[in-house]
Structure formats: C-alpha cells, structure tokens
Amino acid sequence: MATYAVGDIQGCFEPLQRLLAEVNFNPAQDTLWVAGDLVNRGPDSLAVIRFLRSLGDAVVPVLGNHDLHFLAVAEGVKPPSKGDTLEDLLAAPELADIVQWLRGLPLIHQDKALGYTMVHAGIPPQWGIKKALKRAREVEQVLQSGDYRRFLKAMYGNTPAGWRKGLRGMKRLRVITNYFTRMRFCAPDGELDITNKSAPMGVNLGFAPWYALENRKSRGHRIIFGHWAALEGAVSEPDIFALDTGCVWGGCLTLLRLEDQARFQVSCKAG
Template structure:
C-alpha cells in the first residue's frame, strides 16, 4: 500500500492516466490525494471528474479555486470566464451528483499517521494547524449545507485582505477561502497580495511567499500544496511540497509518494 499526492489536474485526463499507470496505482490497495483544481482550463473536465468520481473511495480531495468556481457557476451565481472550459460539465446529466460530491470535499486535509497536511494554495503564517483545520471547517460547513449560496455568492473578491478574529459572515468566509485556495504572497501578519502570480522571486515589496516566513506557525508541518504553477514544483524547504507543475500550460503532472517523498511525473501536451 502506498499513498500518492498529485497536483493540479485541471481537466487533463490523459496525463493523469499516464501518471497513474507510471506509479502502478491500484485503487484496491493504494490511496490518492488530490491537491485541488481538478477541473477547468484543460480539455477533459467532465471526463476527468467522472473518472475521479469512480475512484472516490480511494481518493482524498481538497478543493481549489477552480473547483469552487465551477460550483458557483453551476448554481448560477457566476458566469464562465473566457478561459473556462466548463460547458460539458454544466450540461452533463450527472452534473448534480458531481456537484454534490465536490461540495462535500475538504479545504484542508491532515493525516497524523503519515505526518502530512494538504491544502490547495497554502496556510497563512499566523495560523497553526489547529487554527487552519477549524477555519477550514467553517467554510466546509456552509458549502455542505442546504444553503451553499451563502458562501458561493460572496466568495469572490480580495477584501478583507488580512485575518481578524472579529470578522463575521461572508467576509470571514471569503478570507478563509482566499487563504486556502488563492494565496501565493502575503505579509508576515497574513495580509494577502492576490495580484502577483509569477515565481517566488517576483514578490512585491512587503510580501513574500506564504511558506517562506521563518516564524510561520506551521513551519514544522509537512505541507503539500498546488495552485502555483510558476514555482515549477520547486520550493526551498524540506517540509513544503509544491505539486502544481503546470500541466494545463504544457508542463507536467506530478505525483509525490508520501511514504518516501519520491516524485513521479508525466509530460502534458501544450
């Protein structure tokens, strides 16, 4: 038995199947962690989601910004963007089942036995793991409720830009969601900078990659994340594992075997 974590698939089914063949993944024996952004932008979002749904008993998922965006579009709370590729999903006869399944996934996953935590974008420096899990659950509870629109209708936007324990309502849900699904750069106190998407060296003045702060409260945790293709899977930390290697942009799709931290990859067509 082995556990593998895979970065952003984004509807690239062929590279995913290539990677699963390379690691000889056996759903009866092995476990698969997926770091979010399962769909959108790539060519096969519907087929990818259906493929993963069939494997659902063997996989653990954290949601990414593209997954949440699809759910919001499904509920009619957001229009597709020019680069979205969700049309097939939105008219699929099984779309309601797929959306229900996605809504019941996590924002943060922690396995104390394996010693790994997985999140799509990151964990802000001011939160320890207990904080992160508790705040993730706040959003998950609303998303899984009979009124997910409360979250979905208000999650778009860049403010508030910094956490405050006194935040309530949709603003509180929005910043939690932004930390876990959109963050790249922030300040030591957790102020978000959500415009810059380039490499770690492109940090705006006053900001740094979320994982770079020496006093980050999760600095002793092993954290798997995706979301940041410009990193090309390279992070200067032996406890932080970047798995978005830009498959949808013609890069590669990467898997990390948690048991020995060995990486595997398959090239992706442009």
C-alpha cells in the first residue's frame, strides 16, 4: 500500500501509464494524488480524465489553472486560447459529467496522517495551512454553487495583485484562485508577480519564489505542488516538493512516493 503524487499531467496519458506501470500502481490498494493541471496542451486530455475518474476513491486531484480554464471554455464563458488542446474533452459524450466532476474537486488537499498538503501552484506567505484551507473553501463553494459560471468568467486577470483585508466578491475569489493555481513569484506581503514564469534566478526585484520567503507561515509543513516547469523539480527548501517537470514540453513526468519520498520519472519526449 502506497500513496503517490504526480505532477502536471496536462493530457499526457501515455507517459502517465508508463509511470504508473513502473511502480506497479494498484488502485485496489494504492492512492494517486494529482497536483493539478490534469488537462490541456497535451494530446490525450479525455483519456486522462476517463482514467482518473475510473480510479474512484483511489485518486485525489486538486484543480490547476488549466482545469479551471477548461471549465470556463466548456461553459461558454471564455473562448479557447491559442495552444489549447481541449477538442476531445469538449466533444465527449459525457462532457456534463466531466464538468460536474471537476467542479467538485478541491484547490488544496491535506492529509494530516501522512503529513502532506498538496496545491497546484503554492500557498502565499501570509497564510498558514489552516487559513489556506479556509480560503480555498470559499472558491470551492462557489464552484459547486449555481453561481459558478459568473465566477469562471470573472476569475481571469492579474489584479488585485495581492490579498488585502476588505476584499469582497469576485476580486476576493480571483486573488485566492491566483495564489493557489497561478503563483510562482511573490513578495513578502503577498503581492504577486504573475507574469514571470522563469526559473528562480530570473526573479524581479522585491520578489522571491513563494516557498523561499522567510516569513512564510506554512513553514514546517510538507507541501507538494506543480505548475512551475522551469524549476525542473529542483527546490532547495526543506519539506517542499516540486513535481512539474515539464512533461507536456518534452521533459519528464514525475511521481513522488509519499511514504519514503522516493521519486520516479519517465521521459515524455516524442518518439
């Protein structure tokens, strides 16, 4: 019995199958955590979703920015973006069921017994795990409500740039969503530098990788995240596990076994 966490799959079904076969993954006794971005940019998003849904309680995914984008496109509140590969999902006969399933997924997953928390992008410095879970629940409740289409339409944008007391409505939900699904670089006060997608040495003045901030209230907790392919899975901070190793860009797909922190990888290069 083992618990594995995998980085951004993004529709790369065949590498996922090779990776799970390498560890003899058995859904009857093992569990698979997925650090968001299940779909988009890769070739087989529908196959990924069908497989993950077939795992039932053996899979624990969180939402990434590409998953939320798919929901917005599927609901007709946002046109597809250049580079999207969502056609198979949008044409699926079970599209309504897929949308319903994704809407029910969390932004953060915590397992106190195992001692890990998983999020797609990160946790801002001003929130500990308890506060982050509470803020995530605000977005999750809207996604699962009748008002979810209005949220999906309003979630796009880089402002407000950070959290502040008194934020209300869709601006509040947008900042929460950006922290958990789009954040890379952050200032000590929680201000985001959303547009910078480089490796840490490309940091802009006044910002740092969210996990490297000394005032981060989530220090001391083991956090799994994806989203940041430029890291190539390399993070020097203790208790921080970066799992996006750029499979969709021809890199690797990475699996972390939580019990002993062993890593497993398969190449995602075509051919």
